[in-house]
Amino acid sequence: MKKTTIGMVCCLLMAQCTPRQQPEGNDNTQKPKQPNIVFILADDLGFADLSFTGSDLYRTPNIDQLARESMYFTHAHSSHATCQPSRISLITGKTPTRLKAVSHGSLGGVTGPGIEMPAEEVTIGNALQEGGYTTAHIGKWHIGTGDNGPRNRGFDVDIASNDFCCPGSYFYPFKSDTHKNEKDTKAAVPDLEAYSSGEHLTEALSTEAAKFISQQKDSKKPFFLNLWYYAVHTPLQAKEEKVKKYRDLITPEHKHRNATYAALIEHFDEGVGRVLKALDNNNLTENTIVIFMSDNGGALYSNITKNYPLRGGKGMFYEGGTRVPMFVRWPGVVEPGTVSNERVAGWDIYPTLLSITGVKGDANHNKNLDGVDLSPVFKNANAKLPDRSFNWLKFLSLIHYGNTTERTWPGGCIIKDDWKLIEYFNMPNAPNRHHFRLFNLKEDPSEENDLAQSEPEKVEELKQTMYQWRKDVDAPEFDMEKLYGQVSQ
Template structure:
C-alpha cells in the first residue's frame, strides 16, 4: 500500500517520537571498585574527575548497596533482579572455601550460573524494543547472547581478565587485539563509543561491566610513575591500583563525551556503581569497615550515582537505602514495560526517587550460607576488620532496616547489631545493649528467609577441629 507523502511523514515522525520517549539506558558496573575509591567520596589519593562529574550532574545515593559482597552473586542479582536464595549463586566456584578444619558447618552448595529460564533485564528490554548490548565482564552464564542480549563484546563465564590480562595481546569474544600497546579498558570504551554512535536513534540498553579494577593489578606505566611520586595515605597507597582507577576515570569521561557528541545526553539514563566493595588488601575503605567478601559496609556499600538530565535534578542526593536489585524494575519502569510474565523481582523501581518522591518502607537483605576464605596476611589491616582472620565471611545473613543493621552467624548463633547513622564504621556491637531492636530485625530477617525458602546450613563438619 502506498501512503501520501504527508501521511508517511506523520507516521515516521510518530515512530521517532515513540522511540525518543523511551530513554536509552547505560549501566556502568565496575569490578571491585570500593565506596572510598573515588574522590567524590573523600579520597585524597585517587583522581576521578569524570566520575565525580557524573555524580554531580545527577543523583548521589549515599546508601547505595550491592546485593552481595562478591562479584558472581552480585551480578546474578542485578541481571536477574532476584535475591541470592532465588537463584542460588552465592559465590564464585565452590562454597567450602578455606581450610576444612576451620569450618564448623557444611555450607550450602553453590550454583555457578543463572539458569536459562531466569529471564534477565535484557529479555525485558528487548521485548520493549531496545537494542541490548553487554561489553566486558559477564560472568553469570556462558553466553549472554542466550540471555537477552543482542550484542556481546568480551563477555564469557570468566570472572576476570585472565585471557591476556589488561595489556594486549588479548582475545575475548568479538574483542581480539593481536598487537601490543593496547589497554583493555580503553578498547572496551572504543567498542562502547562505536555502539553509541551506531544506535543513537535508540532506544538502546548498554550494559558496560568493565573488568577493571579486578586483579591482576596492571596499569599504564606512565600513570604508575605518577602515583609513585604522589603522596599516599595510610588507607590508599598502591600506585598501580591508583593508576588503574585513573584509566577507568578517563574512559568514563570518553563515554560521557560520546553521549554528548551524539546529542543523546538528556535522554540517557546512566547508572554508575560497582559489583561489590573494594579489595581491602589493595585499598582500605575507611571510614567503612571491611571490603570485598565481607558483609560489613566496606564490602557492600558502593559508589552509586545515577544521571538522567530529563528527569533527575543535577546536584541532588538521596539517603534512601537502595541496591542493585532495584535496577531491573527501574529499567522496566522507565521503558514503559513490565517484567516477563511470571517473573518475580525483589527490588523496587527507583523512578519515584528521581522525581523527589519516597519509596515504600522496606528492608534490604543479604544471605550467604557459604564460606569465603581470608586474603593477604592475617595481621594485615584489611583482615583485622573481618569477623576473624581466617575468613572474610562465615555462613550467615544480614538485614538493614532504617539506620539499623543486623548480622547473624549460623555457626554459633551470634549477632552483631549496629546503628549506621551513629557508627558507620561498625565498631560498636549493640546486640546486648538493644535486645528489643535485635529481636525486631531478627524477626524481619527470619520471615524473609522463610518467604524465600532460603537454605540455612545446619549439618556439622566432621573435619572441624575447633
C-alpha cells in the same frame, strides 16, 4: 577523611557543578520516545574509591563530573558482598538468596548452590529486547557460560565477556602468558583481537562501547548498553607511566596507598569519560539515562584499598562490603547535583528500568521481583520509598580469602530502619561460632560499637524478621559439612 566530612565533600562538589557542554545538533532530529540506557558497572570499586567520595589519592575527574550531573545515592548497596551473586541479582531483579546464589565461584573445593544464573530467569536484557530495545553487553559477565552467556540471555550484541571472574591480563592480547590450566583459558578475554600490543583492556572496552553508541545514532530503536567493566578487579595492572605518577604522590599520611590500583582506577575513569563523550558527540546525551554503580565493596586483601570511614570490605557484611557509589543521570528529569539519602540496592535496578522505559516485562517473572521502582526519587530527591528491610545471605567464599578470616565467614545480615544485625554461622575449622552482632548505623556508621549484648530485644526483633524473610524466599539452609565437607585450613 573522617566520616563526618564525606557528605560535605559531595555537597561542595555538586555546588560547583558545571554542566557538560553539549554539541550543537539538529533540533528537528526525531528522538525515540523511550530513553536510551547506559548502565556502567564497576568491579570491586569501593565506597571511597573516587575523589568525589573521599579518596585522598585516586583521581577520577570524569566520574566526578558525571556525579555532579546526576543524583547521588548516599546509601546505595550492592546485592551481595561478592560479585557473582550481586550480578545475578542485578540482571534478574531478585535477591541472590531467592535464586540460591549465596556462594561465590567454585574454586578451593567449594561448590554449593548458585554458581550460575538459573536458566528459567528472564533477564533485564530479555525484557528490554522484547520491549523494542537494541541490547548490548560489553565486558565482564561472570554469571553463566555457554548457553548461559549474554547472547542467549537477552543481548543482541556480546563483546569481550569471558568465562571467568577476571581477565587473564589487562594488556593485549588480554590473556595469561602461562596457559597453565583451565582457569587461564577461561580468563582470556575474547573479541578484541584487532587491538595491538600495549593497549589496556579498559581502553578497549571503552572503545567498543563508543563504537556501539555511534552505531545507534540514527537508529529508530532505543538502546540498552550493559557496560560491565572488569576494572578494578585483580589482576592489578596499569600502564607504567600512570603507576609512577601515583607512586610519586604517595606519602605516609595517605590512607589510599596502592599506586597500581590508583592507576587502574584512572584507566577506568578515562574509559567512563570516553563513553560519556561518545554520547555527546552523537547527540544522544539528552535522551540517555546513565546509571553508575559497583558490584560490591572494595577489596581489602593485599592492601588493595580502604573503604574508610566504613568498616570492612568485599566479602563482609559490614557497610564496606556492600555500600557502593551510585549515580543516576537523566537529563530533563533528574536535577543535577541532587542527593538522595534513601537506602537502595542492586535488585532495585530491574524494576526501575521497566518503569522508566514503559516495558512490561514477563508477568510471571515480575511476580517475584524483590526491588522497588526508584523513578519517583529520580524525579524528586525528597521522595520516600516504601519502608522495607534489606537482607543478605552469604555462604563460604574460600575463593578470596581462605577460611580463617572474617572476610569469608558465612552468615546473614538484615538492615531495618537504622539498625543492622549480623548473624555468623558455625563453620568447622575456623575460629568463629554462631553469634550475632548489632549496630546502630545512624549513630555509628563505622560500626565500631557492637550492641548485641546491651540490646537483646532489638536482636530478637531483627532476628525474627530476618528468619521470616529467609522463609519467604525459600533460602537454602547452611550446613557447612553437608554442603562442602570438612574444609581444612
